[in-house]
Amino acid sequence: MEEILLPHFNERKAPVSLLVLHCSAHTGKEMAACLNKAEVSAHYILDLDGSLIKCVDESKRAWHAGLGSWREFQEDLNSGSIGIELSSLSLGQTPYTEAQINKLIPFCQKLMRKYKIKPQNVIAHSDLAPTRKADPGIAFPWKRLAKEGIGLWYQPRNAEKMQENSVAKLLNIIGYKTDSQEETIAAAYAFRRHFLPEEVAVDEDVHHLVDNIYPLGEKKLLEGEKFLKTLKAVAYSYQNL
Ligand SMILES: [Zn+2]
Numbered sequence: 380m381e382e383i384l385l386p387h388f389n390e391r392k393a394p395v396s397l398l399v400l401h402c403s404a405h406t407g408k409e410m411a412a413c414l415n416k417a418e419v420s421a422h423y424i425l426d427l428d429g430s431l432i433k434c435v436d437e438s439k440r441a442w443h444a445g446l447g448s449w450r451e452f453q454e455d456l457n458s459g460s461i462g463i464e465l466s467s468l469s470l471g472q473t474p475y476t477e478a479q480i481n482k483l484i485p486f487c488q489k490l491m492r493k494y495k496i497k498p499q500n501v502i503a504h505s506d507l508a509p510t511r512k513a514d515p516g517i518a519f520p521w522k523r524l525a526k527e528g529i530g531l532w533y534q535p536r537n538a539e540k541m542q543e544n545s546v547a548k549l550l551n552i553i554g555y556k557t558d559s560q561e562e563t564i565a566a567a568y569a570f571r572r573h574f575l576p577e578e579v580a581v582d583e584d585v586h587h588l589v590d591n592i593y594p595l596g597e598k599k600l601l602e603g604e605k606f607l608k609t610l611k612a613v614a615y616s617y618q619n620l
Contacts (some may be wrong), residue, residue: 380431380432381430381431381432381433381580382431382433383393383406383408383411383424383432383433383434384411384433384434384435384436385411385414385415385420385434385435385441386415386433387414387415387418387420387441387442388421388435388436388439388440388441388442389439389440390439390440391438391439391440391459392440392455392458392490393455393458393459394459394463394494395437395459395460395461395494395496396459396460396494396495396500397449397452397456397459397460397461397495397496397500397501397508398460398461398463398487398490398496398499398500398501398502399443399444399456399460399461399462399463399489399502399504400463400465400501400502400503400504400515400519401421401462401464401465401467401503401504401515401518402441402465402471402514402519403464403465403466403467403470403514404465404467404468404469404471404513404585405466405468405472406426406427406466406468406587407424407427407430407432407466408432410464410466411424411432411434412510414434414464416449418442419439419442419443420434420435420438420442420443420461420462421434421435421441421463421464422434422437422441422461422462422479423461423462423463423486424463424465424466425463425464425465425466425473425479425482425483425486426479427466427468427470427476427478427479428476428478429465429476429478429479429481429482430482431482431486432572433485437461440457440458441457441461441462442457442539442553443457443460443464443557444456444457444504444507445457445460445508445512446508446527447507447508447511448507448555448556449506449555450453450500450501450552450554451506452500452507452605454512456507457599459518459550459551460502461490461494463483463486464485464565465479465515466479467515467516467518468585468587468607468615469511469516469518469585470513470514470516470588470589471513471514471516471517471518471519471578472516472517472518472581472582472585473518474520475518475519475520476519477547478484478518480523481516483524484524484527484529487501487524487527487529487550488527488528488529491519491528491529495567496525497620498525498528498529498531499531499554499617499618499620501529502532502554503515503519503521503572505568505569505572505573505592506554506555506569508563509556509565509566509568509592510561510565510592510600511592512592513572513591513592515535516572516580516588517572517576517579518576519573519576521573521574521615529531530615531613531617532616533574533612533613533615533616534576534610534612534615535538535608535612536610536612536618537611537615537616538608538611538612538615539611539615540607540615541611541612541615541618543611543614544565546563546601546605546607546610549611549614550563550566550567550610550614552614552617552618553570553598553613553614553617554612554617555569555570556587561562563590563601564567567606567610568593569592570610570613571606574609574610575605575606575609576607578603578606579594580594580596581594582594582595583595
């Protein structure tokens with residue numbers, strides 16, 4: 380594996396138990412340079428051609444997630460996580476290459492086995508930081524990966540078994556932080572990106588998407604029959620884990 384080692388890391392304060400997937404609109408070497416310039420990092424970069432570049436040793440705390448929250452993980456998510464940056468020039472709005480996904484699946488499986496990472500703890504950057512981040516975007520193939528044991532998916536029929544109706548509580552059961560209305564709306568949007576990507580508008584302006592979690596002209600709704608049904612079915616998968 381090629382190495383472009385980045386200096387932006389420090390010591391972990393927790394064992395690895397979370398895997399975070401990202402994307403950036405740069406190809407491999409260029410992405411390493413951009414991360415370096417921004418004084419951040421990831422453990423690995425996965426280039427368009429499916430080649431992996433190691434940037435930070437897995438034993439170290441890379442600076443990829445920032446402040447966030449997911450299930451039992453609070454604030455310092457970098458300490459207990461591994462971060463992989465995928466190249467995507469559309470910021471995850473058009474399909475990832477087969478070469479990338481064919482490399483990513485066995486690589487995630489290997490990391491999950493090595494660190495005993497649970498399927499529910501393989502997540503998007505947008506899942507842990509819904510108010511700040513949109514990556515790895517609506518084209519990330521979560522359903523396909525879940526079939527390989529990476530992340531969790533849902534059975535639509537399980538919606539009926541979930542009695543809870545509060546959107547904030549359902550999102551919270553899955554893992555999203557929903558302490559305020561702003562967080563709840565952002566989490567609902569991150570949920571759509573992950574589980575109902577067909578409901579999220581494509582942002583033609585990729586640069587806009589870098590710093591804005593809502594595509595231009597998008598309505599920020601907390602309703603919709605399909606949304607609520609899917610939310611209940613997903614919450615059913617994630618409860619009692
Ligand atoms: Zn990211």
